[in-house]
Amino acid sequence: MTAAPPTNRIGLSLNDYKGAPSTLCDGCGHDAITAQIIKAFYELGTEPHMVAKLSGIGCSSKTPAYFLNRSHGFNSVHGRMPSVATGVSMANHNLTMIGVSGDGDTASIGLGQFCHLVRRNVPMIYIVENNGVYGLTKGQFSATADLGSKAKSGVLNELPPIDLCGLAIELGCSFVGRSFAGDPKQLVALLKAAGSHRGTAVIDVISPCVTFNNHEGSTKSYKYAKEMETPLHELGYVPFFEQISVDYEPGSVQEVEMHDGSKIRLKKTERDYDPTDEINAVVTIKKAHANKEFLTGLLYINETKEDFITIMNVGDAPLATLPESVTRPPKSALDHIMAELM
Amino acid sequence: MNTLAEGSKEKLEQGRVVNDFSIQIATVNGSGSQSSNSVLMRSIFQMGIPVSGKNLFPSNIAGLPTWFTIRVNKDGYIARKAETEILIAMNPQTAIEDVKGLSSGAVCISPVELRLEAIRTDVLHYQVPFSELAAKASENMKLRKLLTNMLYVGIVAELLNIEHAQIENSIGKQFEGKTKAIDLNLNAVKIGREWAKENLKKQDPYSVEPMNKTQGKIIIDGNAATALGSLFAGVTVVTWYPITPSSSVCEQLIDYLKAHRVDKESGKASFAVIQAEDELAAIGMALGAGWAGARAMTSTSGPGISLMAEFTGYGYFTEIPVVIFDVQRVGPSTGLPTRTSQADLISAHTLSHGDTKHIVLLPGSVAECYEMAGEAFELAEKFQTPVFVLTDLDLGMNNWMSDPFAYPTKPISRGKVMTAEDINKAGTFERYRDVDGDGIPYRTLPGTDHPQAAYFTRGSGHNEKAGYSEKPEDYLYLMDRLERKYQTARNFVPVPAVSIDKDAKIGVIAFGSSDFAVQESRDQLKVANIATSYLRVKALPFTADLRKFVESHDHVYVVEQNRDAQMRDLIRLELPDMAMKIRSVKHYDGLPIDARFVTDAIMEQER
Numbered sequence: 001m002t003a004a005p006p007t008n009r010i011g012l013s014l015n016d017y018k019g020a021p022s023t024l025c026d027g028c029g030h031d032a033i034t035a036q037i038i039k040a041f042y043e044l045g046t047e048p049h050m051v052a053k054l055s056g057i058g059c060s061s062k063t064p065a066y067f068l069n070r071s072h073g074f075n076s077v078h079g080r081m082p083s084v085a086t087g088v089s090m091a092n093h094n095l096t097m098i099g100v101s102g103d104g105d106t107a108s109i110g111l112g113q114f115c116h117l118v119r120r121n122v123p124m125i126y127i128v129e130n131n132g133v134y135g136l137t138k139g140q141f142s143a144t145a146d147l148g149s150k151a152k153s154g155v156l157n158e159l160p161p162i163d164l165c166g167l168a169i170e171l172g173c174s175f176v177g178r179s180f181a182g183d184p185k186q187l188v189a190l191l192k193a194a195g196s197h198r199g200t201a202v203i204d205v206i207s208p209c210v211t212f213n214n215h216e217g218s219t220k221s222y223k224y225a226k227e228m229e230t231p232l233h234e235l236g237y238v239p240f241f242e243q244i245s246v247d248y249e250p251g252s253v254q255e256v257e258m259h260d261g262s263k264i265r266l267k268k269t270e271r272d273y274d275p276t277d278e279i280n281a282v283v284t285i286k287k288a289h290a291n292k293e294f295l296t297g298l299l300y301i302n303e304t305k306e307d308f309i310t311i312m313n314v315g316d317a318p319l320a321t322l323p324e325s326v327t328r329p330p331k332s333a334l335d336h337i338m339a340e341l342m
Numbered sequence: 343m344n345t346l347a348e349g350s351k352e353k354l355e356q357g358r359v360v361n362d363f364s365i366q367i368a369t370v371n372g373s374g375s376q377s378s379n380s381v382l383m384r385s386i387f388q389m390g391i392p393v394s395g396k397n398l399f400p401s402n403i404a405g406l407p408t409w410f411t412i413r414v415n416k417d418g419y420i421a422r423k424a425e426t427e428i429l430i431a432m433n434p435q436t437a438i439e440d441v442k443g444l445s446s447g448a449v450c451i452s453p454v455e456l457r458l459e460a461i462r463t464d465v466l467h468y469q470v471p472f473s474e475l476a477a478k479a480s481e482n483m484k485l486r487k488l489l490t491n492m493l494y495v496g497i498v499a500e501l502l503n504i505e506h507a508q509i510e511n512s513i514g515k516q517f518e519g520k521t522k523a524i525d526l527n528l529n530a531v532k533i534g535r536e537w538a539k540e541n542l543k544k545q546d547p548y549s550v551e552p553m554n555k556t557q558g559k560i561i562i563d564g565n566a567a568t569a570l571g572s573l574f575a576g577v578t579v580v581t582w583y584p585i586t587p588s589s590s591v592c593e594q595l596i597d598y599l600k601a602h603r604v605d606k607e608s609g610k611a612s613f614a615v616i617q618a619e620d621e622l623a624a625i626g627m628a629l630g631a632g633w634a635g636a637r638a639m640t641s642t643s644g645p646g647i648s649l650m651a652e653f654t655g656y657g658y659f660t661e662i663p664v665v666i667f668d669v670q671r672v673g674p675s676t677g678l679p680t681r682t683s684q685a686d687l688i689s690a691h692t693l694s695h696g697d698t699k700h701i702v703l704l705p706g707s708v709a710e711c712y713e714m715a716g717e718a719f720e721l722a723e724k725f726q727t728p729v730f731v732l733t734d735l736d737l738g739m740n741n742w743m744s745d746p747f748a749y750p751t752k753p754i755s756r757g758k759v760m761t762a763e764d765i766n767k768a769g770t771f772e773r774y775r776d777v778d779g780d781g782i783p784y785r786t787l788p789g790t791d792h793p794q795a796a797y798f799t800r801g802s803g804h805n806e807k808a809g810y811s812e813k814p815e816d817y818l819y820l821m822d823r824l825e826r827k828y829q830t831a832r833n834f835v836p837v838p839a840v841s842i843d844k845d846a847k848i849g850v851i852a853f854g855s856s857d858f859a860v861q862e863s864r865d866q867l868k869v870a871n872i873a874t875s876y877l878r879v880k881a882l883p884f885t886a887d888l889r890k891f892v893e894s895h896d897h898v899y900v901v902e903q904n905r906d907a908q909m910r911d912l913i914r915l916e917l918p919d920m921a922m923k924i925r926s927v928k929h930y931d932g933l934p935i936d937a938r939f940v941t942d943a944i945m946e947q948e949r
């Protein structure tokens with residue numbers, strides 16, 4: 001008899017958070033991210049039926065089928081998952097939403113919707129699985145490809161990249177992180193922290209495309225990212241349901257308290273980076289580009305910003321669940337309106 | 343100060359014309375004439391006389407010509423009428439053209455300094471020193487301009503014999519609660535009236551007399567009616583991007599929602615209205631909301647419909663309820679954005695790539711805008727699919743007389759939605775299986791607490807379990823089921839309005855706002871000894887009534903407001919065996935179709 005698998009705080013095993021087998025290329029960065037999404041939700045002990053998974057179109061956007069089988073999924077159209085997410089969130093704000101997009105899906109066709117999602121601060125985890133190319137259409141450069149990065153064919157990219165993290169901060173995003181598919185420890189902590197955030201949490205994850213963009217000269221390859229990754233801090237996440245206190249040397253750790261009582265613990269490196277400082281975040285991102293650095297970690301967080309649900313002033317019960325007695329005004333209301341029109 | 347050429351006198355002496363004429367008011371947009379025109383129209387309405395009002399306006403904010411037409415008709419015809427009997431020529435830019443357009447013997451009220459009498463001597467001119475009178479009405483230069491509009495109300499009121507009490511009433515309604523505005527405007531009307539009494543000798547035959555044909559009726563524009571229908575249908579998520587002529591659907595809906603759907607105690611809303619960044623997003627939001635269980639809608643016009651194409655196909659293929667209102671304007675492209683049209687019929691019906699066809703509802707009056715908004719939500723949820731409601735600028739933005747709207751009699755039905763309990767009872771849930779044989783599958787909403795409740799919605803090929811599939815047999819099953827669902831819809835969409843004349847050899851078919859003109863035209867044809875039967879299509883897919891109707895007539899005329907005879911073509915496709923019996927009457931210059939046009943077009947082909 002095999003031992004029962006370990007379970008989380010709601011009695012589910014890791015398997016209960018898995019999805020269908022992946023059909024992506026072996027070694028694709030996106031699969032590594034999927035594994036951390038599964039782990040993050042398992043460790044958070046989220047009720048799978050209260051999660052909605054959304055995506056656009058691309059190899060990356062296929063991945064919601066590969067995690068959280070017990071959650072409703074919505075694989076939408078290319079670049080327009082943000083609008084769908086906005087509608088879902090209005091209909092049922094009790095759902096935890098996780099959106100997976102690609103760099104093509106977000107930075108090209110979907111740039112407008114991405115901007116407005118962030119601007120509205122629709123509460124969701126928004127992951128960009130960033131490989132610098134359009135994987136699904138066979139390797140064309142995307143708008144996040146670095147200037148001078150080399151395509152498989154040898155062609156050099158001639159346009160500057162759009163930095164989605166910098167853009168998100170500019171648009172008022174309240175949670176901005178950058179990570180790497182090859183850094184599971186940091187990624188899972190970021191994902192969990194994003195799950196506690198009330199607002200749009202953008203995480204740009206460098207996720208190498210092993211088939212079209214993993215060669216010498218590419219700035220989105222495993223080798224390049226591994227060599228270049230510079231974490232801004234050592235990122236830890238302490239959920240509200242297991243508050244453990246660890247003694248740190250004074251001044252070596254910055255704690256950010258989240259809405260649900262969870263905490264992000266940022267252990268400082270020699271950089272001494274404060275992610276609550278918006279201006280510094282922008283400057284850091286700009287400098288990183290100039291210096292060809294690959295900085296990862298929690299770039300910016302602002303726990304005070306109102307989310308879209310609060311702004312829209314809807315009641316506690318999700319709109320989707322309201323009974324006719326609430327959604328259809330009484331006959332007297334119609335009579336009154338008619339009398340005014342006579 | 344009236345002048346009249348010889349020759350036209352006879353016409354005027356033919357006798358009095360009571361409650362049957364059109365008044366056209368030519369002004370400049372942004373000049374504030376809107377409220378005066380409403381007051382004039384409402385005052386006549388309150389005398390019990392049927393009226394309809396049409397605003398012909400430019401795609402511009404201020405300074406371009408605008409015409410407002412009030413048709414007064416004792417028989418209750420409310421379609422556009424091409425001829426004007428009384429012109430109020432306030433706009434110097436267009437005055438000459440406006441007067442030239444009158445028929446002999448018509449009346450022209452104009453500012454004296456325009457000297458219009460020289461242009462048409464066969465027209466009866468009443469020339470008014472508007473600036474002088476305005477100076478009396480107010481010392482404030484800015485106000486004078488606005489009050490000039492009320493001066494013509496007073497002058498017309500005197501000439502036509504409109505009851506002052508009704509003017510007082512209408513002004514009270516127009517400027518509700520604003521005593522100062524009410525006083526100023528009433529005073530201006532009085533100045534106009536008194537001046538007319540003292541200075542104008544009535545020589546025209548037109549006047550109004552009280553009737554009792556409007557008692558208990560309302561006046562409302564189609565977009566407000568659509569908004570009300572949505573309000574009482576229990577809409578919860580509304581998404582939109584501003585575009586003429588549909589903006590006022592959502593703008594008025596917002597007002598109604600705020601008044602009737604905010605909880606008095608908590609101050610919380612039972613709705614969300616999102617002004618999206620574009621129509622790509624508006625439809626995406628509405629689909630997301632519909633998918634997650636909200637009653638969702640979006641409202642737009644032609645250019646927005648084009649942008650919604652991909653997502654609408656997605657909604658059809660993945661089976662998500664959503665209501666799309668299309669208040670049609672003239673296209674293609676920007677076209678004539680402030681003119682009316684029925685040319686989105688085929689594009690809306692088949693919106694998106696691949697094999698798609700959507701349920702389309704076609705309201706033909708403000709009352710139907712209200713009712714069909716409600717029906718659209720029911721159908722969208724019953725059939726789990728996007729449903730279009732096509733109105734147009736004429737119906738949507740103009741004021742129409744109507745019986746008051748009826749409170750819904752049926753409870754709201756959310757369609758085949760399975761709860762956790764339902765899944766337990768059924769023992770299974772498969773998203774895209776045709777359990778009942780009607781083509782309509784069952785769905786679950788996110789948040790349903792059952793391990794089997796979740797499914798994956800995808801625009802790519804899928805099997806009954808919503809799993810990814812490229813298998814030919816899965817695709818065939820899916821497409822054939824969607825077709826079955828569409829066929830089922832034939833039994834649930836609104837049936838056409840049919841009026842059979844036993845003597846009729848020919849039939850007329852129309853839809854939407856063409857109804858007003860067709861009704862009037864049938865009476866005109868009858869006078870010319872051409873009896874007609876009439877079928878007004880209210881929805882796509884067609885119901886069985888259509889075949890019966892065409893079969894029982896020698897031939898039929900399909901009257902519509904587009905160049906390509908889109909409805910005629912759809913009917914020919916529906917009834918290929920009778921294609922040659924189906925003729926066309928098309929009106930597509932951007933102005934609302936009028937009865938005389940229909941009559942002439944049919945007489946021409948009947949000759």
Ligand SMILES: Cc1ncc(C[n+]2csc(CCOP(=O)(O)OP(=O)(O)O)c2C)c(N)n1
Pocket residue numbers: 057058059060061078101102103104105106129131133134135136137142
């Ligand atoms: C409207 C539209 N245009 C084009 C495509 C084709 N297409 C599919 S995926 C894709 C690019 C995806 O790139 P990315 O988002 O970076 O995803 P990746 O495959 O790299 O993970 C494109 C252009 C489409 N599906 N829809």
Ligand code: SF4
Pocket residue numbers: 024025027028029030059060131135136208209210211212
């Ligand atoms: S093509 Fe690239 S992005 Fe797509 S699955 Fe393969 S490795 Fe991943």
Ligand SMILES: [Mg+2]
Pocket residue numbers: 058102103104129130131132133134135142
């Ligand atoms: Mg990519």
